[in-house]
Amino acid sequence: xxxxxxxxxxxxxxxxxxxxxxxxxxxxxxxxxxxxxxxxxxxxxxxxxxxxxxxxxxxxxxxxxxxxxxxxxxxxxxxxxxxxxxxxxxxxxxxxxxxxxxxxxxxxxxxxxxxxxxxxxxxxxxxxxxxxxxxxxxxxxxxxxxxxxxxxxxxxxxxxxxxxxxxxxxxxxxxxxxxxxxxxxxxxxxxxxxxxxxxxxxxxxxxxxxxxxxxxxxxxxxxxxxxxxxxxxxxxxxxxxxxxxxxxxxxxxxxxxxxxxxxxxxxxxxxxxxxxxxxxxxxxxxxxxxxxxxxxxxxxxxxxxxxxxxxxxxxxxxxxxxxxxxxxxxxxxxxxxxxxxxxxx
Amino acid sequence: xxxxxxxxxxxxxxxxxxxxxxxxxxxxxxxxxxxxxxxxxxxxxxxxxxxxxxxxxxxxxxxxxxxxxxxxxxxxxxxxxxxxxxxxxxxxxxxxxxxxxxxxxxxxxxxxxxxxx
Numbered sequence: 415x416x417x418x419x420x421x422x423x424x425x426x427x428x429x430x431x432x433x434x435x436x437x438x439x440x441x442x443x444x445x446x447x448x449x450x451x452x453x454x455x456x457x458x459x460x461x462x463x464x465x466x467x468x469x470x471x472x473x474x475x476x477x478x479x480x481x482x483x484x485x486x487x488x489x490x491x492x493x494x495x496x497x498x499x500x501x502x503x504x505x506x507x508x509x510x511x512x513x514x515x516x517x518x519x520x521x522x523x524x525x526x527x528x529x530x531x532x533x534x535x536x537x538x539x540x541x542x543x544x545x546x547x548x549x550x551x552x553x554x555x556x557x558x559x560x561x562x563x564x565x566x567x568x569x570x571x572x573x574x575x576x577x578x579x580x581x582x583x584x585x586x587x588x589x590x591x592x593x594x595x596x597x598x599x600x601x602x603x604x605x606x607x608x609x610x611x612x613x614x615x616x617x618x619x620x621x622x623x624x625x626x627x628x629x630x631x632x633x634x635x636x637x638x639x640x641x642x643x644x645x646x647x648x649x650x651x652x653x654x655x656x657x658x659x660x661x662x663x664x665x666x667x668x669x670x671x672x673x674x675x676x677x678x679x680x681x682x683x684x685x686x687x688x689x690x691x692x693x694x695x696x697x698x699x700x701x702x703x704x705x706x707x708x709x710x711x712x713x714x715x716x717x718x719x720x721x722x723x724x725x726x727x728x729x730x731x732x733x734x735x736x737x738x739x740x741x742x743x744x745x746x747x748x749x750x751x752x753x754x755x756x757x758x759x
Numbered sequence: 760x761x762x763x764x765x766x767x768x769x770x771x772x773x774x775x776x777x778x779x780x781x782x783x784x785x786x787x788x789x790x791x792x793x794x795x796x797x798x799x800x801x802x803x804x805x806x807x808x809x810x811x812x813x814x815x816x817x818x819x820x821x822x823x824x825x826x827x828x829x830x831x832x833x834x835x836x837x838x839x840x841x842x843x844x845x846x847x848x849x850x851x852x853x854x855x856x857x858x859x860x861x862x863x864x865x866x867x868x869x870x871x872x873x874x875x876x
Binding site for chain 1 (some may be wrong): 770777778782785786789791793812815818819821822823825826827
């Protein structure tokens with residue numbers, strides 16, 4: 415009960431001035447910044463002008479009522495993450511249920527009990543913060559495309575077949591490298607490495623969807639289609655090698671160890687979709703294409719070449735990218751031999 | 760004859776404690792003004808046979824009156840709200856007239872509280 419609530423920017427929507435005053439006073443006493451609207455139409459106008467953390471919404475209002483506001487907010491990409499707490503009289507519980515079904519977060523019975531008010535606002539703001547954080551995370555670990563796709567699909571979990579190019583990459587002999595460094599140095603190295611790789615991959619329209627230790631899995635061509643995902647994946651891999659070369663120059667001059675990376679790229683059909691739960695979902699791809707890409711990346715050690723690709727990726731390349739046919743190779747997990755190519759760096 | 764007080768003092772006092780005496784003055788003045796306007800709107804809606812807006816205005820009065828502790832008055836407004844919702848304003852005129860009279864009394868009572876606070 416005595417839990418401190420982090421202040422937020424709140425909008426109180428009620429056609430009755432006494433209610434507005436009461437709610438506003440209660441909220442200001444709790445340290446929040448409060449703005450007011452007398453009806454739904456005004457509320458939407460104000461919501462669009464300023465960034466709000468939460469809205470307290472009355473149901474029965476002239477001009478535009480609470481239901482209409484909820485409907486507008488739910489279909490508005492900019493507004494739909496603002497938690498809405500419906501304020502209503504006790505006998506309107508039916509309406510409250512309808513509001514919750516329409517996307518309202520919670521409800522408060524009028525006259526509002528200050529203790530409940532504090533608790534519900536606190537919970538609502540906390541949810542908003544978590545959602546903002548989640549969005550930040552998605553932005554950091556995925557690209558704008560995935561964030562947008564997630565936004566538009568409203569986190570619909572479900573898969574589909576997509577033609578895409580899948581890339582696996584990791585640092586050669588990272589384990590022994592890690593053992594020779596202090597933990598802080600290892601993390602710093604990884605962070606620099608990730609920054610460089612992310613730039614190269616997203617610069618070519620790729621989406622990073624898995625980071626495990628020093629390994630990265632990226633997809634080109636999903637969730638949003640790319641015109642030539644095979645070539646773009648290869649271009650990204652060439653940039654990655656180039657960036658690692660530059661990074662190594664720095665490392666040498668700072669008397670630090672250099673790193674080498676291996677990259678495998680395979681083009682084909684993948685099953686793409688969001689996996690996980692509604693609370694925590696990640697965009698990913700599975701299927702043979704993905705498995706083979708991982709195998710090729712591992713095979714770079716055997717072939718002693720930094721970038722290996724399959725024949726489908728090879729076929730998508732323009733003449734400006736030079737490749738070397740390495741012939742058929744026995745790849746772990748494959749019954750048949752696979753024709754592999756090395757991209758000339 | 761008085762079954763219940765015009766203002767439920769525990770509710771009112773709690774509100775005053777929570778919100779502060781100065782704020783209560785502003786609140787009472789706002790309430791009196793706002794409720795007066797809403798009653799005018801009720802009369803207008805009744806004249807025009809606008810059951811929906813009649814119900815909505817009554818709803819608004821019900822809600823703010825309950826907050827201040829004017830529980831009997833809030834209950835009266837609720838009856839009017841229900842008539843509006845049922846789209847049947849038969850007998851609303853009498854009830855509205857009673858509400859109007861009681862509002863004068865309530866207003867005085869609130870002003871007394873305000874000045875005594």
